[in-house]
Amino acid sequence: MHHPTHNPWKITGEKAVYDNPWISLTEYQVINPAGNPGIYGKVHFKNLAIGVLPLDEELNTYLVGQYRFTIDQYSWEMPEGGGPHEHEPLDSAKRELLEETGLKAKYWTELQRIHLSNSVSDEFGIVYLARGLEQFEPEPEETEQLIVHKVPFKQVYRMVCNGEITDSLTVAAVLRVQLLILENRLP
Structure with missing residues (x-):
């Protein structure tokens, strides 16, 4: 256009x-x-917003719950965080996934690039799909008090549709993966 x-x-x-x-x-x-x-x-x-939607062979994903200071409420999200502009975004995604969930993935697919609030900020995000998961120990940052739940992807999709998940990176990733599933194009 x-x-x-x-x-x-x-x-x-x-x-x-x-x-x-x-x-x-x-x-x-x-x-x-x-x-x-x-x-x-x-x-x-000063950083990229990085999000990772981990998806196992049985189509379960992992949600991270934490109290978000800025919105003064609890939020369920995919693993996400900041990545320095000078670093490779995929390396930041791998670090965030390991830090928050203890997971490592063999296969990575970039799902989406997204401006998060372009009327007042230049925040730019990149969202990845992580497959071929293997469990290790999480390494959360000191500012993070996290709860991690393994949840069927279908349930997470319903949570997005019902407005229970409002984090923009997570919403974008879940809707994109749902389309890939419906189109039989899931990596």
Whole structure:
């Protein structure tokens, strides 16, 4: 599909508002597409968002549960985390899977590339399918208090459809894998 490449936004100034090792926040003074002055805030993410949907031979997957500070509620998700931009994303995916579940996979397929909240941030995610699973010891980070459950994929798909799973990376991965199953194209 053809789309315009011209950027209708004009930046007239910028101010760094906040910065830490994971994100920065910049406020821009802009001329908007209608030609009027305004402001726009952008959250810059210093890492890629990485997600892994592990799927065993019996079509079970592994959900990771944790309390998410930002949304002030418990969340069930696939194994996921951040990967430095300068590292190979697949290496980050392998690390996250091992850290959170203790699993290693023989076969990896990139499922999806996704912008997670493109109205306010540049956060970009890559989601993988992991097959040929082998169990080792998990190595969670100190900030993670995780519960891991092995769950039939069909149940996880229903959880997504019922709104019980709302994490965007997990939703995208589960819907993509469901399509692959329906199309008989599951790697």
